[in-house]
Amino acid sequence: MTQGTIDVDPLHLATRGRLPRYATLLIAVGCALVLWVVFALTPAQGRADFLVALVLLFVVAQFLVSYFVEGGRKARDRLAASAAVAGLFAALLPLAAILGFTIVKGLKRLDIEFLTHSMRNVADSDPGGGAYHAIIGTLEQVAIATLFSVPLGLMVSIYLVEYGRDRRFARLVSTFVDVMTGLPSIIAGLFILSLWVLVLNQGFSGFAGALALSVIMLPVVVRTTEEMLRLVPAALREASFALGVRKWRTVVSIVIPTALPGITTGVMLAVARVIGETAPVLLTVFGAASINFNPFSGPQESLPLFVFDQASLPNNTAVDRAWAGALTLIILVLVLTTAARLLTSRSALRGR
Amino acid sequence: MASDVKTKEGPVSPGTVSGTSGSDHGRLLDRIFRRFTVASALLVLVILVAIALFLLQQALPALRQNTANFFTETRWAPDDTPSVFGIAALLYGTLVTAVLAMTMAMPVAVGVALCLTQYTPRRLARPLGYVVDLLAAVPSVVYGLWGLIYLVPKMVPLSAWISTYFGWIPIFTSDGIFGKSIFTASVVLAIMVLPVIAAVSREVFLQVPRENQEAALALGSTRWEMIRLSVLPFGRSGLISAAVLGFGRALGETIAVALVLSANYTISAHLLTPGGNTIAANIANTFGEAGTIGRGALIASGLVLFVITLIVNFSARAIVARRRDFTAATT
Numbered sequence: 308m309t310q311g312t313i314d315v316d317p318l319h320l321a322t323r324g325r326l327p328r329y330a331t332l333l334i335a336v337g338c339a340l341v342l343w344v345v346f347a348l349t350p351a352q353g354r355a356d357f358l359v360a361l362v363l364l365f366v367v368a369q370f371l372v373s374y375f376v377e378g379g380r381k382a383r384d385r386l387a388a389s390a391a392v393a394g395l396f397a398a399l400l401p402l403a404a405i406l407g408f409t410i411v412k413g414l415k416r417l418d419i420e421f422l423t424h425s426m427r428n429v430a431d432s433d434p435g436g437g438a439y440h441a442i443i444g445t446l447e448q449v450a451i452a453t454l455f456s457v458p459l460g461l462m463v464s465i466y467l468v469e470y471g472r473d474r475r476f477a478r479l480v481s482t483f484v485d486v487m488t489g490l491p492s493i494i495a496g497l498f499i500l501s502l503w504v505l506v507l508n509q510g511f512s513g514f515a516g517a518l519a520l521s522v523i524m525l526p527v528v529v530r531t532t533e534e535m536l537r538l539v540p541a542a543l544r545e546a547s548f549a550l551g552v553r554k555w556r557t558v559v560s561i562v563i564p565t566a567l568p569g570i571t572t573g574v575m576l577a578v579a580r581v582i583g584e585t586a587p588v589l590l591t592v593f594g595a596a597s598i599n600f601n602p603f604s605g606p607q608e609s610l611p612l613f614v615f616d617q618a619s620l621p622n623n624t625a626v627d628r629a630w631a632g633a634l635t636l637i638i639l640v641l642v643l644t645t646a647a648r649l650l651t652s653r654s655a656l657r658g659r
Numbered sequence: 660m661a662s663d664v665k666t667k668e669g670p671v672s673p674g675t676v677s678g679t680s681g682s683d684h685g686r687l688l689d690r691i692f693r694r695f696t697v698a699s700a701l702l703v704l705v706i707l708v709a710i711a712l713f714l715l716q717q718a719l720p721a722l723r724q725n726t727a728n729f730f731t732e733t734r735w736a737p738d739d740t741p742s743v744f745g746i747a748a749l750l751y752g753t754l755v756t757a758v759l760a761m762t763m764a765m766p767v768a769v770g771v772a773l774c775l776t777q778y779t780p781r782r783l784a785r786p787l788g789y790v791v792d793l794l795a796a797v798p799s800v801v802y803g804l805w806g807l808i809y810l811v812p813k814m815v816p817l818s819a820w821i822s823t824y825f826g827w828i829p830i831f832t833s834d835g836i837f838g839k840s841i842f843t844a845s846v847v848l849a850i851m852v853l854p855v856i857a858a859v860s861r862e863v864f865l866q867v868p869r870e871n872q873e874a875a876l877a878l879g880s881t882r883w884e885m886i887r888l889s890v891l892p893f894g895r896s897g898l899i900s901a902a903v904l905g906f907g908r909a910l911g912e913t914i915a916v917a918l919v920l921s922a923n924y925t926i927s928a929h930l931l932t933p934g935g936n937t938i939a940a941n942i943a944n945t946f947g948e949a950g951t952i953g954r955g956a957l958i959a960s961g962l963v964l965f966v967i968t969l970i971v972n973f974s975a976r977a978i979v980a981r982r983r984d985f986t987a988a989t990t
């Protein structure tokens with residue numbers, strides 16, 4: 308804030324003292340020195356402990372110094388700012404640890420053999436083996452799930468945007484879509500288990516897994532496409548109507564093509580969300596050690612399920628395979644999310 | 660771009676396009692298309708109702724075989740004769756881990772969202788926001804694996820420290836064994852839901868009208884006072900939605916909890932002691948060996964989870980709706 312030429316300061320911000328910019332650094336260094344002495348004299352130790360203590364001490368010290376020099380309002384302002392920044396670091400550190408740890412551990416086994424071999428005739432304690440069967444399974448299941456949920460989700464969002472408007476039924480559907488978004492993924496798995504495997508007696512298969520995944524995908528697709536369709540300018544629709552084009556034709560050849568980049572983004576994000584789902588797949592695909600190309604009969608494997616199974620084993624070789632699988636999953640998600648991002652930033656209609 | 664061509668050329672030659680007005684054929688297609696979208700919308704309702712019905716239908720036979728009270732029994736042995744199982748311990752673990760995770764994650768997530776929208780310069784805020792979005796998409800099994808291999812050993816000294824200095828609080832007393840406890844599971848859950856809540860809160864804070872913020876600043880408020888006066892009140896209902904989304908995730912999270920919790924069926928207030936279980940983790944852990952009644956019992960527990968998430972969802976909607984009425988009345 309600049310003081311300019313105003314000489315009256317009713318808020319007493321400028322009349323109170325003001326900390327110079329280097330004060331922050333000074334306080335930080337002071338805190339570090341004090342802590343260093345404390346850590347040298349007492350049994351307290353450890354780099355992580357030091358860092359946490361330093362942040363806490365700094366936040367408190369800055370507040371106190373500011374309180375006595377600048378007054379309460381400024382001090383609270385500084386407290387809030389440093390607390391928010393501390394929150395950001397508190398959030399990013401474990402998340403950075405997860406990514407870093409997965410990359411380091413995963414690279415150990417993410418090799419050609421891992422990508423081209425299954426677990427057939429590989430014992431838990433063997434160093435070899437791979438996730439080829441799991442990758443095949445995941446790709447097939449997610450592809451089928453996309454095939455189901457995207458057209459259906461698109462139709463639902465067309466109803467909500469083009470036909471429903473503020474109708475009671477549309478609001479009800481909208482509520483139910485919200486509820487479905489909050490549905491735990493394991494419930495989707497239990498549902499398909501009950502319906503497909505137990506009632507219809509179709510057995511565990513990749514297709515059953517795809518059904519469960521599409522239950523999870525559907526609300527995500529509806530929400531994102533709905534948002535995109537709403538962004539299509541009403542003028543485009545009106546121009547089309549004015550030329551005598553029917554509504555369905557307007558939707559199919561004007562609204563959808565205009566919103567297409569955004570819809571594609573939404574679908575990619577939905578795929579990224581669903582590709583790592585373990586719980587529903589566990590209950591419907593069941594898992595297998597060998598390659599099964601046919602998603603319609605017999606248990607398959609899936610990548611997240613592979614990671615879960617290998618992680619539950621006591622052998623280090625298995626845990627290494629789990630890490631490699633986890634890294635593969637993260638790479639898949641990363642590629643999908645980044646591609647979706649790039650697509651949005653290039654499209655004419657932008658969500659935000 | 661192909662889409663542009665279509666938007667320009669599609670309606671230009673209406674005579675050759677099927678589906679222009681004036682033909683009965685077109686009117687029929689219009690009606691069919693409309694019916695089709697309505698049917699799709701109806702299918703959403705059907706799916707949700709079918710979930711409830713099929714879970715109930717599969718749960719009932721097992722519940723009939725049960726010789727214990729489903730809601731008060733803590734043991735879980737549905738395939739024994741006589742069959743004994745109850746949801747009490749699972750329900751307790753589910754709620755405690757989710758609530759603990761939310762108390763840890765919510766303040767940090769709001770801090771992150773505030774930091775990204777109010778404090779960081781825009782050039783830094785965009786990539787950081789992207790990182791948060793990305794982390795919200797990291798599969799839960801990766802969090803579980805990391806929690807099992809990396810976090811559980813690290814939680815042992817932390818838990819020991821807490822129990823040494825805060826052991827006088829009953830929930831932190833311990834018999835000296837730490838690790839795969841309710842506390843650890845909550846920490847993993849907190850780390851998992853944090854990016855989800857932060858991503859939604861960030862969107863909410865971005866929607867706050869600039870005028871409100873600038874008005875507060877123009878009246879001489881500090882940045883924090885501006886946040887308290889304009890950003891937080893405006894974002895309150897959005898924050899509630901974010902919290903509910905995170906709470907729902909924490910309640911239903913399966914794989915991560917299954918990996919980091921050493922499962923047993925006891926209700927213990929000692930958060931640092933290994934043990935405890937959640938509904939979802941129990942399904943993942945015992946599904947493989949479950950018999951017919953066992954599967955039915957697991958589905959029954961899933962039904963309870965389903966009902967809980969419904970209650971949470973609808974009560975949050977009610978709160979948000981009331982808030983909206985309130986703000987609509989004042990503006």
